[in-house]
Amino acid sequence: MSRRVVLASGGVLAIAAVAITLVLRPGEAPVAASAVSPAGEVVARLGDQQVDANDLNALFEQLPQASRQQLRGDRAALETWLRARLAEKALYQQAEAKGWSQRPEVQAQTRAAVEQIVLRSYLNSMTQVPEDYPSEQDLTQAYEASKATLQVPAVYRVSQIFLSVPDAQATQSVRDQAQALSKRAHAAGADFAELARTYSQDPGSAAQGGDIGPQPLAQLLPEVRGVVTRLKVGEVSEPLQSSLGFHVIKLTESQPARIATLDEVRGQLREALRAQRQEQAAKQYVDDVLNLSTLSIDGAALNKALEAQR
Known part of the structure; x- marks a missing residue:
């Protein structure tokens, strides 16, 4: 575990x-x-x-x-x-x-796939974004325009004492053991980390004094989330039961939700801006190709082709 x-x-x-x-x-x-x-x-x-x-x-x-x-x-x-x-x-x-690649429908799809790969590769090569884009000013402007959506969720650092339930018959005895450990953890001067190291049956966190590290709420078990949000830093919960067993939880630190800083999202923002710029350049390149000669669409022939698909 x-x-x-x-x-x-x-x-x-x-x-x-x-x-x-x-x-x-x-x-x-x-x-x-x-x-x-x-x-x-x-x-x-x-x-x-x-x-x-x-x-x-x-x-x-x-x-x-x-x-x-x-x-x-x-x-x-x-x-x-x-x-x-x-x-x-x-x-x-x-x-x-079984010679599957030689089937006519597979070869037709292969040709179509190769055509698309060549097309995308060629188009990408013709619409490369300059290495110095975006500039620091571009990044700052993009950040200011979108920072309201750049939320970092609240983070909770919790420690636990976990007791597994081997079978249904053992549920009550494990519950009683968890209750006793919770009572000990609530006592003045109690060392929660030592209790976790001694009694918790989750070896990974027990070795760390029960600490599972900082986690956004969505990463915690559903049964744990409501308890954690009601605890104050330093408080210990009553035993709670999950599908895995019983947990005694201590909240050791919490950080409220906040707006990510520019430095935290700089890399992702740069990639998004470069992708956007290349998409715009690709669209313009295709438009330019279409404008090289007159485009004509034979409506009657198109209707006939569509009718044949029914």
Whole structure:
């Protein structure tokens, strides 16, 4: 059992087999990041399929810088992606063994995909944004225009004493034990951290005196959230029951919601402005291509083609 036992389930990253969607949650308890392997070194295997550091590097190159840093620090998300990538390779091998890529509909889709890849690559190369964009003034103006939406959620630092419930018959006895520990934690001069180290059954947080680190409310278990928001710093809760067991919670620090500073969002803001500028340049480039010669659309032929689709 990890020190995240008081945290809501669900990783920072949800990774599909083909596309990767990142959901960034500030305050996620960090996992020690491992160094990326040297290029070409195999990092995972499934039968005769393997994923090497080149595959991993290709993944990172698709992501914004801020997302790369979070992914590097979340081993569970990386392992989820590795499993998905290995499954893709195994499925592709099966399909190739059956000559699937030679099917007419697959070849038609392949040609269309290649056309789109070439088009996007060419268009990107023709609409590159200058390296010095955005300027500091551009960043400041964009920040001032949007800072009302750049909310950093309230953060709560809590410690816990966690007791698991092995079966339904043990519920009452565990509840009584949690009540006794809560009473001890409420006593004058009580050392909550020592109680957590001695009695908590969540090894990760117990080793830290029960501390699970600063977390936004959404990262805590639903049963814990309401209790935490009612506690004052330094207060200890009565035992509360979750689907995992019983928790005795101490609020050690809280930070109210606030507007992110420019320095905190500078990287993301720069990427957004550059993407916006390139999108505008791409649209203008396409418009210019269309204006090179007269565009004509044969309405009758178009209607006939549409009719044939019914």
